[in-house]
Amino acid sequence: MIVASGPVIPNFGQGSSCEVNNGWFCTEWVRAHWSDTLQPALIQHIELSAIAIGLGFAIAFALALAGFRFRVLDPPIGTVSDFLYTIPSLALFQLLVPITGISVTTVEIALVSYTLLILYRNMIEGLRGVPAEIVDVARGSGFTRMQTFIRVELPLALPAILAGLRIATVSTISIATVASFVIAKGLGSPIFVALEQDVFKTEIFTAGGMVVVLALVADGLLVLLQRALTPWARLARSA
Amino acid sequence: MGEAGEVGMRTFVHAFRFMGENPHLLLEKTGQHLELSGAALGIALLVALPLGLWLGHLHRGLFVAASVSNVGRALPSLVLIAFGLTLFGIGFWNNTAALVVLAIPPILTNAFFAIDACDRDVVDAARGMGMTELDVLTRIELPLGLPLVLAGIRISAIFVIATATIASIAGGGGLGDIIVNQPTYGLAGVVAASLWVSGLAFLAALILSVVRRAASPRPVPVP
Amino acid sequence: MIRKHTRRAAKAAFAISLGVAIVLGGTAAVASATPQAKPTIVVGNKNFTEEYILGQLYGQALKAKGYPVKFAGSLGSSELADTAIKTGKINLLPEYTGVIVLDIAKQKSPKTASATFAAAKKFEETRGLTLLNATPFYDTDSFGMLSATAHKLGVKTIGDMKKVKSFTFAGYPECDKRITCLLGLKQIYGLKQAKFVQLASISVYTLLDQGKITAGDVFSTDPQLQESKYTVLTDTKHIFGFQNVAPIISKKVLAAGGMDLEHAINAVSAKLTLPAMRAMNKAVAIDKKTPAAVAKAFLKANGLA
Numbered sequence: 001m002i003v004a005s006g007p008v009i010p011n012f013g014q015g016s017s018c019e020v021n022n023g024w025f026c027t028e029w030v031r032a033h034w035s036d037t038l039q040p041a042l043i044q045h046i047e048l049s050a051i052a053i054g055l056g057f058a059i060a061f062a063l064a065l066a067g068f069r070f071r072v073l074d075p076p077i078g079t080v081s082d083f084l085y086t087i088p089s090l091a092l093f094q095l096l097v098p099i100t101g102i103s104v105t106t107v108e109i110a111l112v113s114y115t116l117l118i119l120y121r122n123m124i125e126g127l128r129g130v131p132a133e134i135v136d137v138a139r140g141s142g143f144t145r146m147q148t149f150i151r152v153e154l155p156l157a158l159p160a161i162l163a164g165l166r167i168a169t170v171s172t173i174s175i176a177t178v179a180s181f182v183i184a185k186g187l188g189s190p191i192f193v194a195l196e197q198d199v200f201k202t203e204i205f206t207a208g209g210m211v212v213v214l215a216l217v218a219d220g221l222l223v224l225l226q227r228a229l230t231p232w233a234r235l236a237r238s239a
Numbered sequence: 240m241g242e243a244g245e246v247g248m249r250t251f252v253h254a255f256r257f258m259g260e261n262p263h264l265l266l267e268k269t270g271q272h273l274e275l276s277g278a279a280l281g282i283a284l285l286v287a288l289p290l291g292l293w294l295g296h297l298h299r300g301l302f303v304a305a306s307v308s309n310v311g312r313a314l315p316s317l318v319l320i321a322f323g324l325t326l327f328g329i330g331f332w333n334n335t336a337a338l339v340v341l342a343i344p345p346i347l348t349n350a351f352f353a354i355d356a357c358d359r360d361v362v363d364a365a366r367g368m369g370m371t372e373l374d375v376l377t378r379i380e381l382p383l384g385l386p387l388v389l390a391g392i393r394i395s396a397i398f399v400i401a402t403a404t405i406a407s408i409a410g411g412g413g414l415g416d417i418i419v420n421q422p423t424y425g426l427a428g429v430v431a432a433s434l435w436v437s438g439l440a441f442l443a444a445l446i447l448s449v450v451r452r453a454a455s456p457r458p459v460p461v462p
Numbered sequence: 463m464i465r466k467h468t469r470r471a472a473k474a475a476f477a478i479s480l481g482v483a484i485v486l487g488g489t490a491a492v493a494s495a496t497p498q499a500k501p502t503i504v505v506g507n508k509n510f511t512e513e514y515i516l517g518q519l520y521g522q523a524l525k526a527k528g529y530p531v532k533f534a535g536s537l538g539s540s541e542l543a544d545t546a547i548k549t550g551k552i553n554l555l556p557e558y559t560g561v562i563v564l565d566i567a568k569q570k571s572p573k574t575a576s577a578t579f580a581a582a583k584k585f586e587e588t589r590g591l592t593l594l595n596a597t598p599f600y601d602t603d604s605f606g607m608l609s610a611t612a613h614k615l616g617v618k619t620i621g622d623m624k625k626v627k628s629f630t631f632a633g634y635p636e637c638d639k640r641i642t643c644l645l646g647l648k649q650i651y652g653l654k655q656a657k658f659v660q661l662a663s664i665s666v667y668t669l670l671d672q673g674k675i676t677a678g679d680v681f682s683t684d685p686q687l688q689e690s691k692y693t694v695l696t697d698t699k700h701i702f703g704f705q706n707v708a709p710i711i712s713k714k715v716l717a718a719g720g721m722d723l724e725h726a727i728n729a730v731s732a733k734l735t736l737p738a739m740r741a742m743n744k745a746v747a748i749d750k751k752t753p754a755a756v757a758k759a760f761l762k763a764n765g766l767a
Contacts, residue, residue, distance in 0.1 A: 015749030215313035
C-alpha cells in the first residue's frame with residue numbers, strides 16, 4: 001500500500017454542551033437536524049402510513065363486500081385477520097424479509113395486514129347493523145339490490161366504517177414506528193439510532209413526540225370527516 | 240408465489256423443531272414475559288378499574304374517558320418504551336411503566352361506559368331500597384356491566400402481551416428477546432417465539448372468557 | 463363472430479410483439495453503440511456508527527464521480543450483510559477483514575494484518591466477490607469495562623479475568639457464537655464463567671454507565687474510549703484478530719466499472735487512518751452530527767467530493 005500524505009481531518013464542529021452531555025432537550029439539535037433527519041423521516045412516515053391505510057381500506061372493503069354478500073366467507077376471512085393481528089409486528093416484519101426483501105413492500109404488506117382486522121370487522125358489523133326493515137322497505141319501493149346497497153345500506157353503515165378507519169389510521173401510524181427495525185424509513189428510524197447512541201434523549205423525545213402529534217392530527221381530521229359525512233349521527237348523539 | 244410458500248412452509252417446520260430443541264429457553268423467556276405483562280396489567284387494573292367504575296357510577300368525566308381512549312391509541316408502543324428508557328434507565332420500571340400507560344385506556348374506557356350505560360331505573364330502584372352508593376355499584380351496576388368491563392380487560396391483556404415483545408429493545412426480557420435477535424436464533428426462532436406470544440395472548444383471552452362465564456348471573460329457570 | 467374476434471386479436475398481438483421486439487432491439491443496439499454506462503452501486507452497511515459513516519463515505523465519493531448510487535440502508539449483522547452481498551441485494555459492503563476470515567469463513571486467525579487481508583480476499587473470490595484495498599485503520603473488538611471496575615478487580619489483561627468468580631459480558635447477539643468475541647473468550651482464554659448479556663438496541667456504554675454489566679464488547683475506534691472513564695484489557699492472545707476495513711465488491715460490478723471505479727474506491731480507503739476514523743466517530747457519536755454530513759465534510763476536505 002502506497003501511503004500518500006495523510007488525510008486532512010476537517011473540523012466537524014463541536015457539539016453543544018447539551019448535545020455532548022445528553023441533556024433533556026437540546027433545541028439546537030432539533031433546529032440543526034430538522035431538514036436532514038426529522039422532516040424526511042416525517043414525510044416517509046406519512047407516506048408509509050397513507051399507502052397502508054389506502055390499500056388496507058380497499059382490500060378490507062372488497063373482503064367485507066364478499067363476506068357480506070356470501071355469508072359463508074365471513075368466518076374464514078375473520079379468522080385469518082384475527083390471527084394476523086396477534087403476530088407481533090417485530091416478527092411479521094422480519095418474516096417477510098426473506099420473501100420480499102428489505103424494502104418498502106415488506107413493510108407495507110405487514111402494515112396492511114394489521115389494518116385488515118380492524119377495518120374488515122367494522123365494515124361487516126356496520127353493514128350487518130343496518131335494520132332489516134329498512135332494507136325491506138327499500139326493496140319494496142322498487143330499489144334493485146345494487147341501489148339498495150349504495151343508497152341505503154352503505155350510508156347507514158358509514159358511521160361504523162368511519163369509526164374503524166379512525167382506529168386503523170392511528171394504529172397504522174403507531175405500528176409504522178416499528179417498521180424501522182427492518183428498513184431505515186419513518187419516524188422510528190431516529191428513535192432506533194438514538195437508542196444506540198447512548199439513549200440520546202433529544203432525538204427520542206422529538207421523533208417520538210412527532211409520531212404522537214401525527215396520530216392525534218390524523219385522528220382529529222377523521223373526526224371532522226366523520227362529522228361531515230354523517231351529520232345525522234351527530235344529531236342522534238345530541239338528542 | 241410458489242417460492243414464498245416454500246420458504247414459509249420450511250420456516251414453519253423449522254420453528255417447531257426450534258421449539259423442540261429449546262424448551263428451556265422458551266420457558267424461561269415465557270416466564271419473564273408473563274412477569275412483565277402481569278405486573279403491568281396488575282398495576283393498570285389497580286389504577287384504572289376503580290377509577291373507571293367510579294366515574295361511570297357518577298356519570299362524570301365522559302370527556303376524560305373518551306379522550307384517554309383516543310390519546311392512548313395514539314401512543315406508539317416503541318415511543319413509550321423509548322421514553323421509559325430515557326426517564327428510568329434500564330431496569331424493571333422503564334418497560335413496566337410504558338406498558339402500564341398502554342394498558343390503562345381500554346380498561347378505563349370500557350369500565351366507564353359499562354357502568355355509565357346501566358339502566359337508570361334499576362339503579363334508582365336499588366337506591367330506593369336503601370343501598371349505599373358502593374353497594375349499588377358492586378351489586379347492581381358491576382354485574383350488569385361485567386361483559387363490557389371484561390372485554391376491556393381482555394383487549395388490554397392481549398395488547399400488553401403483544402407489546403411486551405417490543406420491550407426487549409430496551410432490555411425488557413421475555414419472548415421479545417428471541418424476536419429481536421434473529422442473528423442468534425434464526426428466523427425459525429423468531430417464528431417459534433411469536434407463535435408462543437400468540438399462544439399466550441390466546442390463553443389470556445380464554446381465561447378471561449371463562450371468568451366472564453363464571454361471573455355471569457345464572458339464567459332464572461322458567462317454571 | 464368469435465373467429466373474427468380471435469383473428470383480430472391475433473393480428474393485434476402479433477403487431478404489438480413485433481413492435482416491442484423492434485423497440486427493444488433498437489435500444490439494445492443503441493446501448494451497445496454508446497460507451498458502457500456506469501453501473502449502479504448499491505451500498506450496504508451495518509447498523510452502527512462507524513459503518514454508517516463508511517457507507518456514506520464510499521457512496522458519496524462514487525456519486526461525486528458520476529456513479530448512480532443507492533444506499534440500501536442498515537443491515538443487522540455481519541451475517542445478514544454477508545447474505546445480502548452474496549445474493550446480490552447489495553454490491554458494495556465495507557467489511558472488516560478479520561470478521562470475514564474468522565466469522566464468515568470460519569478459518570483460523572492469521573498472524574498479521576496483511577495475511578488476514580489476503581485470506582479474506584481469497585475467500586471472497588470463491589464467491590463471485592472480491593476485496594479492494596484495505597484501510598490503514600483497524601477496528602478490533604475489545605474487552606471494555608469501567609476503569610473503576612478494572613481497578614477494583616485488579617485486572618489489566620483479559621487473562622487476568624480468570625480470577626474473577628463470575629461476571630457479565632455484553633455484546634451484539636452474534637458475539638455469543640464468534641471466536642472474535644465471547645466464544646473466543648470462553649474457549650481461548652478459558653473464561654467459562656462469563657455470563658452473556660445480549661444487546662438489542664442499547665449501546666454497551668449505556669449498560670456500563672448504569673452498572674448493569676461488568677464488561678462488554680467495545681470497538682477500538684469508539685470515541686468513548688478516549689475518555690479515562692473506560693478502559694480496555696490487553697488482548698495478549700490476539701483473539702480479536704486484525705480488523706482493517708476492506709470494501710467487498712461484486713466482481714461483475716467491478717468489471718463494469720473498470721479501473722475508474724477501483725481507483726475511486728481505493729482513493730477513499732487510503733485516507734481512512736485511525737485518527738481520521740476516530741474523529742469522524744466522535745463527530746457522530748458525541749457531537750451528534752449526522753453520518754452523511756460528516757462524510758461529506760471529510761470527502762470535501764480531501765478533494766474526494
